[in-house]
Amino acid sequence: MGDDRPCNIEGIVIVQIKLFDWMVRKLKEVRYVPQLKKNLILVSFLKILGLEVSITDGVLKMTKSAMVILKGVC
Secondary structure, eight states: OOSOOOOOOOEEEEEEEEOTTSOEEEEEEEEEOTTOSSOOOOHHHHHHTTOEEEEETTEEEEEETTEEEEEEEO
16 A cells, blocks of 8 residues: 555465466465555465466466476466
8 A cells, every 4th residue: 555554354265376377276275455555476475385486577477396386377
C-alpha cells in the first residue's frame, strides 16, 4: 500500500496456479488480504518450504531437487 499501515489477513487458503505448460500447481497456506491490489509471493516463505529460487536474466525459476515447480518471467 505504500503508507506502512498494517493490513488484516482475512483467511488462509489454497490457491491454484496454471503454469506456462498448462499444469496446475497449488500454493498452500496463502494469506488473503483484500486491501492488496496485487498478488505477492514471498520468496523467503518458499525457501522455508524447501524450494530453491533463482532469478536469471528476468526468468524466475523455483525447483525442488531436480524438478522445476514454477517458472515465470519477472
